[in-house]
Amino acid sequence: MEKERHVLVVFPHPDDEAFGVSGTIASYTKSGVPVTYACLTLGEMGRNMGNPPFATRESLPHIRKKELQDAANVLGINDLRMLGYRDKTVEFENEAVLAAHMGSIIKEVKPSLIITFYPGYAVHPDHDACGAAVIKAVKDMPENKRPKVHCVAFSNNCEEEIGQADVVNNVSEVADLKVAAIKAHVSQTQLMAAEMEEQLKNQDPAVMARIHNERFWTYKF
Amino acid sequence: MEPVIIDQVQKELDRFAQKEVYIHLETTNGAYASHFDESFFSSGAYIRNALLQYEHGKITGNGPFRVGLKMSFGWVYAEGITHFEVDNKGRLLLAGHDFSGKLAVSLQLSEQPF
């Protein structure tokens, strides 16, 4: 992994960082690189309520906020920002205003690397809208001031259209932190995490590869 | 939340009748449904804090349950209700969870905005 000065992670939902990026985050914080995580919503409209359900539509944001803080602690993130947008509505915000908000955070944090979703290839409309706002904000900066942007993509057509990921981080050294971060989002991951731990114990090669390697596409402006 | 107890929910529906109430009504199959199964047609809708008044409301069925609120000029309807809760703010939260426990539908009533 390239040495960074400061990493800014921008995602719309608590737990967006967990599966594909938490190992990368933990690797950075472990080596002393500060990480700022800006999370747009509290996942208010999530469908996972625990089974049997322990969350309600109204208690879910409070529960997920706590889970997000727990995950941030596990990953050594000491600058966690919750931006107060509402789940499932990010794409309906004014695009220029949203991009300006992202721009103001970038300007303040001055990251050398931003991690966000690849607009158009991130499945959930909030993911695409979040990624698009970050890309627009960076595009609006003078070329020589722009940080690198590593995007997460996972739509079924992404490799066909944007090719293979050009950055693959091996995070096996911090796999335990990654699993702990995933588990911190109890309401969303309780079933999946149990299954995953079992597969890891059995050294299921497909699961090991998925957990140990995090893939990113460098955005080309 | 706990599994619907029809008498208790009916009592709550009666409590909110004939006064101005804020409604949260939602159906959802999640933003990932078509990602995991491309033959699945994803749909959903929600309205949060619609202010309305109903003449009477009723919960029916053998579970999952149906709820209908009759207004002077229309209806509010939800199907697939499995769980309920009156939260610490006195709001009636009704929800339907699918076989894996995921929220599929919710209907909530409150005298204050959600």
Ligand SMILES: [Zn+2]
């Ligand atoms: Zn998400």
